[in-house]
Amino acid sequence: MAQKIMISPGRYVQGEGAIRQIGEQVKSLGKFALVIGDKIALPLTREDVQKSLQDNGINFKFEEFGGECSMQEINRLKAIGEEVKADVIIGIGGGKTLDTAKAVAYYMNLPVVIVPTIASTDAPCSALSVIYTPEGIFESYLILPANPNLVLVDTGIVAKAPVRLLVAGMGDALATWFEADACAKAAAKNMPGGAATQSALALARLCYQLLIDYGYRAKLAVEKGVATEDVEKVVEANTLLSGLGFESGGLAAAHAVHNGLTALEETHHYFHGEKVAFGTLVQMIMENRSNEELHEVLEFCVSVGLPVTLRQIGVTEVTPEKIRKVAEMSCAEGETIYNMPFPVTPDLVYNAILAADAIGEAFLAE
Structure with missing residues (x-):
């Protein structure tokens, strides 16, 4: 063990x-x-x-x-x-x-x-x-x-910083639970090279719950430049819980897809957390998560203003070459994508990116 x-x-x-x-x-x-x-x-x-x-x-x-x-x-x-x-x-x-x-x-x-x-x-x-x-x-x-x-x-x-920054932090924090959960299922090592403690998994889960419960209200408060208890909870989720969760729980596909997306110059104007939010959707597709979970995440992202499509992170022309490039870079040697509890190939990632994009577009069109 x-x-x-x-x-x-x-x-x-x-x-x-x-x-x-x-x-x-x-x-x-x-x-x-x-x-x-x-x-x-x-x-x-x-x-x-x-x-x-x-x-x-x-x-x-x-x-x-x-x-x-x-x-x-x-x-x-x-x-x-x-x-x-x-x-x-x-x-x-x-x-x-x-x-x-x-x-x-x-x-x-x-x-x-x-x-x-x-x-x-x-x-x-x-x-x-x-x-x-x-x-x-x-x-x-x-x-x-x-x-x-x-x-x-x-x-x-x-609270006085632009609201988009707090929202980007929620995007980064959103991945915490899904990545920690995937690592635990795969018995993958966390950042310090051990297995996750139950505490780390509980904190990763709490991070997600605080976002779902208070994220939208915190966003509204920060739009007015004020720090309410909702803001305190979301700042703690974005900063402390997400930090503890990703390090002691582990990273998986969501952050690897973010790193892959940096290969496309048009994504450089978007924040880390915005790309991680889309990477989280890609990971959820790879895992074949339930409709309920997917719907909760999509609803949350849209409510606070996080991207759920490639178009929303600057990729207006989606070509097979571009997505192939992202998929290949996501699967670079040593990437955290190999912490997923099943074998991962660039083909699998390529398919999941396009599927996540289509699901995001369909959700926005509803």
């Missing part, structure tokens, strides 16, 4: 105004912080972060993130960190900024603090950085030896 392994961040802090407590939370981790933030996140948070770090006797340097989580950018920031003798890294912003901060901390052997300003992916809690080429094409997964030391989510900031 494989050993069961579950991993998680050292500490998770979530709530409206949490950013104003960052110094208090960070002071046990280091005395000089390199603060990496993207051009949207830094102006939003700089004042609160600066004051809180100063109040807690922490020195700091702010550095703007270049825009792509590539090895070039990681090395640039690492050099800055070494120059200022930083002893803790703080990442503030979206998924790519946070993945970059995690990678910089890893290569410098330092603790890392993650501050998502959007709830658009499950990147914040994970011991993983997704590395891209400078042009934005998926390159590799950098598996890290530990999860972030601290994840701090200010729901007041998250």
